[in-house]
Amino acid sequence: MIYTTDGAYHGDGTDTGFSVRVFQCGRVRVSPNLPFGGDHCGIVKGSGVFVPPSKRLWLPVCAFLVTTPKGRVLVDTGWHRDMSPDGVYDKRAQIKSLGSWALYKVNQGEVAAGQTIDEQLAAEGLRPSDLDYVVVSHLDCDHANGLKLVADAKRIMIARDEMDGANEPGFVNRIRFCPRWWAGLDNIDLYDWNDDQGPCRRSFDLFGDGSVRLVNIPGHTRGQVAVKITNPSGKYVLLFADGGYATRSWRDMVTSGISLDKSEQRRSLAWIREQSISPDCIASMACHDPDNTPRVIEF
Template identity: 70%
Template sequence: MTNNSANNSAISIQVMVAGRVRVSPDLPFGNGCGLVRGSGFFVPASKRIWLPVCAFLVTTPHGRILFDTGWGRDMSPDGVYDRGAQIRSLGSWSLYRVNQGVVGPGMTVPEQLAAQGLSPADLDVVAISHLDCDHANGLRGVRDARRIMVSRDEMRCATRFPNSLVRFNASWWRGIDLDLYDWNDHEGPAGRSYDLFGDRSVQLINIPGHTDGQVAMKITAPSGRYVLLFADGGYATRSWRDMVTSGIVYDRHAQRSSLEWIREQSLSPLCVRSVACHDTANRPETILLS
């Protein structure tokens, strides 16, 4: 692994707000209400809510790691809401009805990297939490990263019928050299995890329920203090605080078990921060970990 970090002892987690998504309130906080209500297919724009779409740039002594990609520029070619462009980018009118997105000027991950004098080629690892559109739509923009990782269980979930027709679109990752990894450790609610560097400093921990192969990222300093990035294991702090699961649930029992684990991890005195991808409290910032 190439070490690109400026300070070999530093660990930082940069929250990158890489666009917004508009959804039915029942999608993030529907508590297992089901596909019809959770998708918000018939919910008008006036009753939807806007949520941030975040990616995370993690800098460790092992190198730079990007967790998720946010939207690609082709969602908003001119930096504004563009219905036609979104349908083309998502490859599905039905997906557009569930997720309306926008990514403003300078907000894609490659654009934010460039503003820091970096490029996707400077990324040692891109780790995708799961393959939903607002997490993987920007994959093509970071295809020059040294390693792009998706759990094998997640790829099986995304390519299984009918998921491959109604929820996921292989065009987001087609032609990209993906490292489909199997679990090599036993952390987390399902006892399945991947220790990225062999020292448990960065762990990809399976939190099934929203999808089969979704992972949280746990970044741990030598002190034992850690930051938890829990993707869509919950949509906000209130998700684990009040035990509110999402509306669309792939496996309701697994999702609740995962959320209980996120709550336990978040309440630990060793936890510096726990961050969901779509919490409305998310702002661009850098979290330092020591």
């Protein structure tokens, strides 16, 4: 791959109209066991509720703007401004935004001035209403907390399996998922699988032409999706959300500390690895990879 000084990859010089812009929408501080706990890490250890700030990792929180000839697709939203009203770390504001002290103990975040998704879209001359789709990879806070910042998008896509899973009763779900983040949005499309790609042969073909597929990668949550963007020549970019937290996740098959089903998580991670090492893969990115940098990939 060849990148320009502004971090843009320009493929072979052929203008296909496909690009992925990487936004960093703040950052999150977590226990090292949450992203890289491995197969024998349980939810208590993975959550890191007893891990002090000095032992935690700061990871980027990313969102991705996908542009194709069929339309614009935003993948995930990052943090809402009310997490950091003044652009700095704010414990009290975060607890209110996240909906509980317990979730704050797992995920501490901050989003600097100019870094919320609506602010960064505006810097690119775009409004939320210019988005044809917002795809939510899964409903964890650092992916869905900012949904109301893009409430004017034409459609917000959430897998029905993901919403059903988030609504299941139980102590963990009550802490992990906060319906207030998406309450009142009347443009949410709870979609069912219409395609057979991926580790479970469950996917959704967004435009009906195979260019943007939402591929179910369960394990971390039930309905989590990776987004695979494929240009006419078969080259693609894979955005695998929290199917793994970094390149090392699929390279070394390191599962995360928080998961619903470790065996499903490993199967999803194996698929991510297979996709990532293909010669047709231009880029493969997790949401929280420490190596992620804001850039544009044109392919």
